[in-house]
Amino acid sequence: IAGITQAPTSQILAAGRRMTLRCTQDMRHNAMYWYRQDLGLGLRLIHYSNTAGTTGKGEVPDGYSVSRANTDDFPLTLASAVPSQTSVYFCASSDKKTGPNEQFFGPGTRLTVL
Amino acid sequence: GQNIDQPTEMTATEGAIVQINCTYQTSGFNGLFWYQQHAGEAPTFLSYNVLDGLEEKGRFSSFLSRSKGYSYLLLKELQMKDSASYLCAVIDSNYQLIWGAGTKLIIKP
Secondary structure: OOOEEEEOOEEEEOOOOOEEEEEEEOOOOOEEEEEEEOOOOOOEEEEEEOOOOOOEEOOOOOOEEEOOOOOOEOOEEEOOOOHHHOEEEEEEEEOOOOOOOOOEEOOOEEEEEO | OOEEEOOOEEEEEOOOOEEEEEEEEOOOOOOEEEEEEOOOOOOEEEEEEOOOEEEEEOOEEEEEEOOOOEEEEEEOOOOHHHOEEEEEEEEOOOOOEEEOOOEEEEEEO
16 A cells, blocks of 8 residues: 555445445554545535544534544544535545645545435 | 635646636635645645745745735646646644635646
């Protein structure tokens, strides 16, 4: 693994179903983030984690949950998917200990909720 | 509220120069990023400004004026591969990134 990986690449999901988007990084970055990106809107922060064992809410957290059991993994769960959660989801990480907090992004997951 | 404004779309000619502007109103300021995002791909880091002035990196330069809440990204000697969206993002007082909606740059031959 080099950088950040996300799985699945894309998914079509029935409304009401539970779904977990996976994110793994191998850069030993302490901070990780989940964003959604919708046409015409900027990246919007869903949840973040500044270090393993801690999480925080971003701008649009409703309907989503996260966990950070270790440094490398930061899964995002939709407990009961709704059509408004159709979006492209990006996971990112940064090393807050050094530098300007540049964020590195995974390739994204394209999610469609029907 | 926090707000970052960028033009939605710009068109330029191959070989020319283009300037993409970004104005921001945020709770605090701890730096500004420019990212490039090709269609269907993830954003990638281009530049970072925290002090006033111009940062040059090859064909790309980024300028910041903190007193005016203003930045621009300057792309020289445009190439077809520069067709992408360019995202401006500001680090606020809580050290969170606030993102603009991005500027789609179309390069014509």
